[in-house]
Amino acid sequence: MTVALTIAKADIAARAHALGFDAFGVASAREPWPAGARLEHFIADGRHGDMDWLAREAHRRSHPQQLWPEAKSVIIVGQSYAPDDDPMTLLAEQDKGVVSAYAARRDYHDVVKGKLKQLAQWLAHASGEEVKVFVDTAPLMEKPLAERAGIGWQGKHTNLVSREHGSWLFLGAILTAAEFEPDAPHQERCGSCRACLDVCPTDAFPAPFQLDARKCLAYLSIEHHGQIPRAYRAPMGNRIFGCDDCLAVCPWNKFAAASAEVKLQARSDLIAPRLEDLVRLGDADFRQKFSGSPIKRIGRGRFVRNVLIAIGNSGEPALAAEAERLLDDAEPEVRGAAVWALSRLKGRAELSAAAARRMAESDPDVLAEWRAALGEAA
Template sequence: MAAAADIRGAIRDRALAIGFDAVGFAPAALDARVAGWLAEFLAAGRHGDMGWLAAKAAWRGDPRALWPDARTVIALGLSYAPAEDPMRLLAHPDRGIVSVYAQGRDYHDVVKRKLKELARWLHASQGCEVKVFVDTAAVMEKPLAARAGIGWQGKHTNLVSRDHGSWLFLGMVYTTLELPPDAGEGDHCGSCRRCLDACPTDAFPAPYQLDARRCISYLTIEHAGPVDPALRPKLGNRIYGCDDCLAVCPWNKFAAMSAEPDFLPRAELTAPRLADLARLDDAGFRTVFSGSPVKRIGRNRFVRNVLYALGNSGDPARVADAQALLGDDDPVVRDAAGWAVEELLSRSS
């Protein structure tokens, strides 16, 4: 066991040297309760349009179902803590709010690059087999990270760290090595419910439960069609994702600004003018969001979001910006433009 402990220490040191901010070790297994929670979430339809969650549910609930040879999960966290309050732009309805995680370079690329560097070193030094995962595979990163002691799943269902607050990207290295696990992190939310109360759309049916169909991150990113008209006013000027439940977490007071250069916000995404974004055609959209996770939702869905924000701006001077898209080729964009025009005109009368 001493040798295994030494290997574990070397892995931790190497991961920190590569740039990771948190490292933990867990068995390649999850408590049966985790699979049960996922089954309940799916049975209630709370995953909305995200059919991929249900398609490989068995793999998500059991790391060895995904890779039978896995023995240890190395959980890695990379801070993306912002320098400024993500909610400051709520007071500026002429500007669009892009979630903090999407203001810099695509985290998938950044985290995977670091994971691969760690995995290559681990394979070369220990002769073990490894697989790396960042968000897109059938892996339940948050429960695994909690079991590895990086943090705990807060009442907003996201991971919370005593050192990094709610601002950690997660990556996993599955390995055939048998390594001593870390003690899991206990829940430190206490009686606090700031994240639940901050949600503009009441997306939390209860603490530790999320209904994605009401979550602004889901609605602006994963949901492809028109957003329920009853929810559109609640989107405010959030045009890609939402940080409200994360931003109000008291544990953020211990988080230092991310040291990762790739996560520095791009100037054009920190406080973009809605009027400028509404004018983007497909080529312009691809140019502005090159290398950004925003790019994956495509111009039409993004402009749909911008039009909802324009409609919520309360500025009649923006009517012409919405009217310009009433004849757009995309029916969802046309619908959003019509709604925005009606909202703006109703406020000017």
């Protein structure tokens, strides 16, 4: 017979900080909460875009106990990924790509989950109760839980904001059948500030505390399949994976410090990498370069599509040859983006000549790109 050990919430917090987590809090897994209703409205309005898994799992996301009925408490931890410099400055280097700060590091799923499993195993042994670990890959809404656990609040950009860590926190959660005193929920402290709303290049926030993912450059460059909608290509600028604008302008970032966690230090080769180098990546090169990176998950096709959009926005005629080379790529996503990039860097006569050599194109989306580029009716 297993005897449950006595354990205090302070003991769990101390263990979490010893493992390198920067934030810690506890929320009740039993209490009702409004996050489920907000998700329903988000999906009903179609603001989830191509993320069909959100709609499929909406019921399981509506409350932690829908995921695991035996859960009584939720342990929430946060890991800072505050960048050393302002990511916004990189937007001016148009011949280079901008990778979201979180993706310029080792995949946070691996880093956070590894430490969270250690904490969970210790908690299970010390409490004698079952636990379950979650890091962004299961239908659990960590941000509302982190707000309820007192770690921060969901800001007007819908991301978590912390007084100590700004808008730069990775979150992880442990559901436990043990019950601990919950922390007081954090109060919203955005005040009259709307910097995150005003900086958005695509006006993706229909109202404060609401996001339309279909307009969000982070969603479009990562989750969206196929061609990027034409209205959002120029606003993408040189953002090739994600968009940090709404996070980077948050005034609370002035208190954030870069993590001392070695595994979360930014990779130097992903800070303003040259577009010319990235667009030449074949599939094997892509997988090798982004091994251990969240970028690997979107695949070479979508990534090079994004790089070609950046090339089209670069104003660098020297990069036109890179776009033209990819007009014959095996991936339709790449070919279509190459057409658009070339149309931004070459004159109509050169574009027409390139089109004439590719009369065998059969993909309807790529054909639409050619018609639009040549000024014909789509």
